[in-house]
Amino acid sequence: MSDIPETIRRAVIRDIYRKADELGWDGLSPVDRTTWYNRWVDDEELGGVLTRYMPRDRARMWIKDVPMKHYNRARSGIGPYAGLVGNPLPSAYDIARYALGEDWAVLSGTLREKPNRCHVTDGNHQKLLIWGNPRNLKSLVWAGLNARVDGLPAPLVVISLLQGERLPDSERRRHKRLCELAGLDVQVITTRATRTASANPEGRTHLLSDG
CATH class of the missing domain: 3.40.50 (Rossmann fold)
Structure with a gap:
């Protein structure tokens, strides 16, 4: 996972956060979230980029455990990805x-x-x-x-x-x-x-x- 170039890594995370904002992520059920994880892996601009550096199953795990694990904290201005959110919560x-x-x-x-x-x-x-x-x-x-x-x-x-x-x-x-x-x-x-x-x-x- 660390083999992803930093500029690409941050661009992918920014795009994932944009999509999560558009979906109203906090209001989605666990089933809906699982559906979107799978769709993101199949998305050429997201999963297509990640699978250049890792297998497909690891790409799905990476989306869930790296950007989305930090999503709400990042929106609150906390953590390494705070600068990548487009719809921040109050700091x-x-x-x-x-x-x-x-x-x-x-x-x-x-x-x-x-x-x-x-x-x-x-x-x-x-x-x-x-x-x-x-x-x-x-x-x-x-x-x-x-x-x-x-x-x-x-x-x-x-x-x-x-x-x-x-x-x-x-x-x-x-x-x-x-x-x-x-x-x-x-x-x-x-x-x-x-x-x-x-x-x-x-x-x-x-x-x-x-x-």
């Missing part, structure tokens, strides 16, 4: 400013994943910002509990919905109650993966709206 900088205010910024070198989290500061105080979608609530709460046990800055759990997604009021109350029982501050926000005229330190910014 840590965006989430911090929206959840806490314009005075808050991400501390360099603190960004982590699984779940997404980072240290943020307003110059006087620090917090541990932990964010993700409702499906990742268990991981968000667990990370918050570990932060409290480890004596890290006070955790703030941000449940982030994409525009068009709906969280029923009963579920919203349940999520907030679970976080409160764990001793965690929590916010629910709705975001749009949309570029605007100004940019954050990573060259991206997003429109955000109340959740």
